[in-house]
Amino acid sequence: MTKFSQMATVCKLIDSEFNERLKWQSEKLPFNAFGASLRRRFGGRIQRVSIDAGFTCPNVDGAVARGGCNFCDNRSFSPSRRVRLKQVSEQLATGIETVTKRYDKVAGFIAYFQPATNTYAPVEQLEEVFRLALSIDPRVVGLAVGTRPDCVPESVLMLLETLARETYVSLEFGMQTIHDAGLQWMNRAHDHASMINAIDRSRGRGFECCSHVILGIPGETHAMMMETATEIGRLGFDAVKIHNLYAVLGTPLGDQVQSGEIVLMQREEYTHTVVDFLERIPAEVIVERVSGDAPSNYLIEPKWCLEKSSLRLAIEQEFKRRGTCQGSHCVAPKIPPAQRPRPADATPESIRNQIDLGRRLPVLKIEKSGGRPQE
Structure with a gap:
C-alpha cells in the first residue's frame, strides 16, 4: 500500500467515525447522548460499572497540595466507596450482577475507574490493574479512567494508547472550569494551562478524551460558564460530562452551604444554563451526563438534583421550546484541534516521580482468575 493510499484509508475512517457521531441528528434527538452513542x-445497551482501586490524589497526599477538593467526599461520588472497600474483582463482578438484574438485555460493560485519580500510581501497576479489569468478564468491552490533567505523563498516555489498540478506552479529565479563580477556590492545585497541556498531548492517540465540567461555581457568571463551553470545541474533546455543583456532608463546601455562605444554583437556572452550554459545543461531542447527584443521606443541597429523570426531561423540553439542539450556536475554532501542536510534557515532577519512579502503592488490585487476592 502506498503512502497516499494509507492516508486515504485513514481519512475514510475518520470521516466514518465523524458521521457516526452525528447520527443523533437524524434520530431527532436534542443532543448527542452517551447511552445512544454506545x-x-x-x-446494544452498555453500562459502566464503577471500580475503586484505592488510589489517592496529589492534592490529598501532599504531592501538590493537601486537603483535596473542597467539594469532594469520595463516599458520595462512587457506590464502591459508600461501603467497605472490596477487592476490585469483587466490585466488578458484583456491579455486573447488579446492573444485569436492573436492566434487560445489557450487551456489555465498561470498567469505570472512578473515585480519586486513577492514573496516579506507578505505570506498571496501572497496566496490571487495567488489563486485569478487562480480563475478568468477556462482556467488559472497555475502560473509562477518571483522572486530573496534571497526572498524565507520557508514560501513562503511551499505556492508554496501547490499550486503545485493543479495546475501547475513555480518559476522563477533571477540567471543572477554564477559570483559574474557580480552580483555586476548589483547591484543585492545578491551573487551566495544565488542562491545555494534557489534552494537546492526549488527542489523536486512539482513546476518547472526556472533559468533566461543573456548572454553578461561586463567582462564575453565565458568560464565564459559556467560555468553558467554547473551550470544549477549541481543544477538541470527544466527550463532555456536565455536573451541577452540589454539596455533601463532611466537606468544606457542605459547611459553607449549611451556614448560608454559599447558595447553589436553582433548578430552572441550571436547566437553562445546561441548554446554553450544549448549544455552544460541537455537534459531534458525546454528552455523557447533564447533571450530577449524591446519595440522599449525604446530599445537603440542591435536593432537585435527585430528580434526574425529570431534570433530563426539562432540559429536552427547553431545547424543544427554543427550537435548537446541541451545536446550534457553536463557533468553529480558528485552529482546528487536530492541527494544534503537541507540546512538551508539563507534568509536575512530584507527580511524574510517583508514576514513573514510585514504588508500588498498597492499593487493592484485581484478583487474577484462579489466583489469590493481591494487595
Whole structure:
C-alpha cells in the first residue's frame, strides 16, 4: 500500500467515525447522548460499572497540595466507596450482577475507574490493574479512567494508547472550569494551562478524551460558564460530562452551604444554563451526563438534583421550546484541534516521580482468575 493510499484509508475512517457521531441528528434527538452513542458503537445497551482501586490524589497526599477538593467526599461520588472497600474483582463482578438484574438485555460493560485519580500510581501497576479489569468478564468491552490533567505523563498516555489498540478506552479529565479563580477556590492545585497541556498531548492517540465540567461555581457568571463551553470545541474533546455543583456532608463546601455562605444554583437556572452550554459545543461531542447527584443521606443541597429523570426531561423540553439542539450556536475554532501542536510534557515532577519512579502503592488490585487476592 502506498503512502497516499494509507492516508486515504485513514481519512475514510475518520470521516466514518465523524458521521457516526452525528447520527443523533437524524434520530431527532436534542443532543448527542452517551447511552445512544454506545448502542450505536457496540450494538446494544452498555453500562459502566464503577471500580475503586484505592488510589489517592496529589492534592490529598501532599504531592501538590493537601486537603483535596473542597467539594469532594469520595463516599458520595462512587457506590464502591459508600461501603467497605472490596477487592476490585469483587466490585466488578458484583456491579455486573447488579446492573444485569436492573436492566434487560445489557450487551456489555465498561470498567469505570472512578473515585480519586486513577492514573496516579506507578505505570506498571496501572497496566496490571487495567488489563486485569478487562480480563475478568468477556462482556467488559472497555475502560473509562477518571483522572486530573496534571497526572498524565507520557508514560501513562503511551499505556492508554496501547490499550486503545485493543479495546475501547475513555480518559476522563477533571477540567471543572477554564477559570483559574474557580480552580483555586476548589483547591484543585492545578491551573487551566495544565488542562491545555494534557489534552494537546492526549488527542489523536486512539482513546476518547472526556472533559468533566461543573456548572454553578461561586463567582462564575453565565458568560464565564459559556467560555468553558467554547473551550470544549477549541481543544477538541470527544466527550463532555456536565455536573451541577452540589454539596455533601463532611466537606468544606457542605459547611459553607449549611451556614448560608454559599447558595447553589436553582433548578430552572441550571436547566437553562445546561441548554446554553450544549448549544455552544460541537455537534459531534458525546454528552455523557447533564447533571450530577449524591446519595440522599449525604446530599445537603440542591435536593432537585435527585430528580434526574425529570431534570433530563426539562432540559429536552427547553431545547424543544427554543427550537435548537446541541451545536446550534457553536463557533468553529480558528485552529482546528487536530492541527494544534503537541507540546512538551508539563507534568509536575512530584507527580511524574510517583508514576514513573514510585514504588508500588498498597492499593487493592484485581484478583487474577484462579489466583489469590493481591494487595
